[in-house]
Each structure stands twice: as structure tokens, then as C-alpha cells.
Amino acid sequence: MTDDALGNMLAQMEAAEPYADVDEGVFERLKHPERTLKVSLPIERDDGSVEVYEGFRCQFDSARGPYKGGIRYHPGVSMDEVTALAGWMTWKTALVDLPYGGAKGGVVCDPTEMSRRERESLTRRYTEGIRRMIGPDVDVPAPDINTGQQEMAWLMDTYSMYGGYVIPDVVTGKPIEVGGTAGRVEATGRGVAITTRRMFEYLDRDLDGATVAVQGFGNVGSVTARLLSSMGADVVAVSDVSGGVHDPDGLDVMDIERYISENGVMAGYEDDAAADAIDNDHLLRLDVDALIPAAIENVITESVAEELRADLVVEAANGPTTVAADAVLRERDVPVLPDILANAGGVIVSYLEWVQNSQQYSWSLQEVNDDLELKLARGFDEMLDAYTARETPDLRTAAYVVALERVGKAHEIRGLFP
Structure with a gap:
């Protein structure tokens, strides 16, 4: 097994192949x-x-x-x-x-x-x-x-x-003045917050008062933290490339956003608030209800997974968990909400922006957010259905089963040219 992003992605596909109804020849095409x-x-x-x-x-x-x-x-x-x-x-x-x-x-x-x-x-x-x-x-x-x-x-x-x-x-993700859509900037973080709430419901856990650590406080991480805080969760740790802060009693997410807006990075925030400095490595090992990696790939390695104390991992970043770490978390019964669902909010609202541009018609923020939640809920339910019906070893494999079968079916119907 390899810890590079491409190796991880291919390994995730191959792990789902035995559970997915995809022709062998089509599956070979899907890897390239x-x-x-x-x-x-x-x-x-x-x-x-x-x-x-x-x-x-x-x-x-x-x-x-x-x-x-x-x-x-x-x-x-x-x-x-x-x-x-x-x-x-x-x-x-x-x-x-x-x-x-x-x-x-x-x-x-x-x-x-x-x-x-x-x-x-x-x-x-x-x-x-x-x-x-x-x-x-x-x-x-x-x-x-x-x-x-x-x-x-x-x-x-x-x-x-x-x-x-x-x-x-x-292109999507444009300013509203030149064809962008309401809600696009917050869409990925909103999707992470929505799917985190759904995971807590699925696990029969109460999000109100739950402790959350967010690694990566850029656009996605900051929006996720703010929305989860508004849902009643206690965001106890956040970080960016310059470092992080931790307060077991909960952080003022809006205040951190203001600080970063004025100073560019999070470093030094602990001097202005009742919070302790924390590095990214320590944040990943905090004893929290939910850990949300929202930065880059491969931050949850095998060694991190062995020491990880969170009850749930929600992948806001793309590919934050290595294949070896996945195996450790599966063995430890730590559920992982996979990136291809958790951070899909951005592409969903990008799709809505693209449709609005092609129709030269725009929808309200409420309509956009409602459609975002509907599409995420449908994807979440289909992932759970595959998890149960196919008896996959984890939610990531179940999500890949749904995705691979959809793409595979399209290839089968279209055929092979020439």
C-alpha cells in the first residue's frame, strides 16, 4: 500500500470492486x-x-x-x-x-x-x-x-x-456580479456541517454539546466550524498552517475568523484569548466527539490513526486519510464519513451555478441551500443503503460502490469507441 494521493484513490476503488456490480473491463477503464x-x-x-x-x-x-x-x-x-x-x-x-x-x-x-x-x-x-x-x-x-x-x-x-x-x-465559483450564485462560497463547509449532523443522527449521538476539532481553518474549515457551532456543537480546537488553538470549554469561532481577517494567520491568537496554542499533530490526537480534517491530503497516517481518540472522522478535505490509516480506524471501529460525500457541497452548488448560467436565471439563497441539503441527504441515504445491503466493511467502500456502479453503468450503455 502507498500513501501517495493517487495510490490511495486507486486502492479505495479496488477495495470497493468486489462489492460493486461493474464489468471487469469497464472497471479497468475506470482506473485510467x-x-x-x-x-x-x-x-x-x-x-x-x-x-x-x-x-x-x-x-x-x-x-x-x-x-x-x-x-x-x-x-x-x-x-x-x-x-x-x-x-x-x-x-x-x-x-x-x-x-x-x-x-x-x-x-x-x-x-x-x-x-x-x-x-x-x-x-x-x-x-x-x-x-x-x-x-x-x-x-x-x-x-x-x-x-x-x-x-x-x-x-x-x-x-x-x-x-x-x-x-x-x-467556470463556477465566480462572484455574484459576474454570474456566480448565492451560497457558493459557503457551500463546501455547509455540506460538511450538514453531513456531520446526519452522521450524529445515524450514530444516535447528540450534536448539541458535542466536541469538535477542525484541522485546517481556511474557507471550508472556518465555515464548517461556524455552522457546527450554530448547531450547538462545541468547537474546541482549530488550526491553520501557522498553528492552532485549543480550549476544552469551546472556542469563539467568529472571534477567530475576525482575528485571521485582521492578521492573516492564526498564530498569536492564543495571546488574545483564553485558549492554548496547539500544533496540527496534537490536534489530530485530541479526545473529541468528531475530528474534521479540512486541509490537505494524507494528514491521518497509520501512526496518527493508532493514537487518534476521536469517536468520528469527517473528511472535509480530499483524501486526508491514507489507506493504511483507514485499515487501522476500521479495526478500531472508528467510523469515517468519506470525502466524496462529506465535501460534496461545493460541487453541488457549482452545478446549480452552472445550470443558472446556462438558463440565464438565478435562484435565491434559500432555494440553493434547500437543493444542496436535498442532494446530500439522498447521497447519504444511498451510501447507507449500500453499506447495509452489500455488507461493505465501511462507509467509504459503500460510497464507492454507489459511485462506481453509476459511472460503470454509463460506460456500459455508451459502449467502447470505436
Whole structure:
């Protein structure tokens, strides 16, 4: 077993194969991405120097519809990581029954060391590099780590300039002023909070007063923490790349958000509040009712899983649990709500934005949130049905069974070209 993201994704697929009704030949096809692209992105820095960045786009599967997946800016981006993420997006869109396939993109860079103008240049150059393989009916990008509404607006504008007219449905996660939808910014975190609440109900546990630790306090982690707090949970620990804070009596999530807004990172917050500093490693081992990894892949390793004291893990990040760690948690009877359901809120609302753009009609925030909850509830119930009916060893395998069968059936119906 391997702890790299692509190896993990493939191992998760293979673990579900014996329980899924998928033709052997089709399953072999599902393990391979349909298309990958690597691009060189030269930009002029503010000091006049030229730097060349590497960018990637992987289109994993399109049997059920256009490719769909985010774009991340991070020093650790690689083709293997992007391929794994594109695979996870394929299973995610299938699990919540969206008419999409899966894709992912990324650029190897540290955006915190770049000015706004440099980030704009990089985004526009990356868009030019991938524009021949994206489009409203082909591949629809979205935000991911270190990208947001502004980057998506630049992408849309660049693509539209080449097209000669405004094409808002080429990308989702845009500002509302240029075709974005209400609720998109909070969608992933809202979905994590909704599915966490459903898990507590399923486990016959009370969310009110439950202790929660959130590792990763970016957009997803902060929204998750805020919403769970509003549902009555006690968020006792949160962290970001600079460190974290812990208070067994519960943290003021809104106050932490204000602090980060003013200071950029969480470091130093403990000096201004009744909270103790905590590092990310210690946070993962806290004795809490629910642990929510909301940062990057592979943070729950085998050694962490052996010492993990949470009663439940909810995967807000993509691929935060290694295959070896999964086996340990399964042996210890620690339930894991898999990423392909827990963090599907973002792609669900991205789908709603895409539909609104294509129809040139928008819905209210309440309508968007209601549809988000409905689709997540349906996916949750179908995962539980597969868990019971197929007697899968864990919820992740059950979720993959649903997703693999949906994508596999689409391939069988469409056939093999030529």
C-alpha cells in the first residue's frame, strides 16, 4: 500500500470492486484518466524578472457529463496529485448524482509570495494554456486551495476574450456580479456541517454539546466550524498552517475568523484569548466527539490513526486519510464519513451555478441551500443503503460502490469507441 494521493484513490476503488456490480473491463477503464495536460506558464514578476511555473489539468472521466473540478495553487501540486483529485471528483459527482464527470487542475506556486497582479497574470496564462480543453459543455473548472472568486472571474474573462462574448458557464465559483450564485462560497463547509449532523443522527449521538476539532481553518474549515457551532456543537480546537488553538470549554469561532481577517494567520491568537496554542499533530490526537480534517491530503497516517481518540472522522478535505490509516480506524471501529460525500457541497452548488448560467436565471439563497441539503441527504441515504445491503466493511467502500456502479453503468450503455 502507498500513501501517495493517487495510490490511495486507486486502492479505495479496488477495495470497493468486489462489492460493486461493474464489468471487469469497464472497471479497468475506470482506473485510467482519459486525458492529462502539462503546461509551462511564463509570467513577468513585479521586479521585471520572468519566472516559469508548471500547470496541470487532468480530465479523468466524462461518461456521465462534462468534466468538473477545481484549480489549486500550491507548492506541492503534481500531476499525480491532480490525477487523484480528478478521480475523487469523478466518484463525488456520481455519488451525489450530478450529470458531470471529474477533472482537476493546479499550478505549482506559492501564491502567498505573489502580488495580486502576478496572481492575475498567472491565472490568465494558465487559462490560455488549458482553454482548448475546457468549455461550458466540455470541462468546467472551479476554485480549490488558494484560489477563489477573483481567480474564477479572471479565468472567465480570459476565456470570454478568446470567445468574443461573455461565457459565464465556463467556470463556477465566480462572484455574484459576474454570474456566480448565492451560497457558493459557503457551500463546501455547509455540506460538511450538514453531513456531520446526519452522521450524529445515524450514530444516535447528540450534536448539541458535542466536541469538535477542525484541522485546517481556511474557507471550508472556518465555515464548517461556524455552522457546527450554530448547531450547538462545541468547537474546541482549530488550526491553520501557522498553528492552532485549543480550549476544552469551546472556542469563539467568529472571534477567530475576525482575528485571521485582521492578521492573516492564526498564530498569536492564543495571546488574545483564553485558549492554548496547539500544533496540527496534537490536534489530530485530541479526545473529541468528531475530528474534521479540512486541509490537505494524507494528514491521518497509520501512526496518527493508532493514537487518534476521536469517536468520528469527517473528511472535509480530499483524501486526508491514507489507506493504511483507514485499515487501522476500521479495526478500531472508528467510523469515517468519506470525502466524496462529506465535501460534496461545493460541487453541488457549482452545478446549480452552472445550470443558472446556462438558463440565464438565478435562484435565491434559500432555494440553493434547500437543493444542496436535498442532494446530500439522498447521497447519504444511498451510501447507507449500500453499506447495509452489500455488507461493505465501511462507509467509504459503500460510497464507492454507489459511485462506481453509476459511472460503470454509463460506460456500459455508451459502449467502447470505436
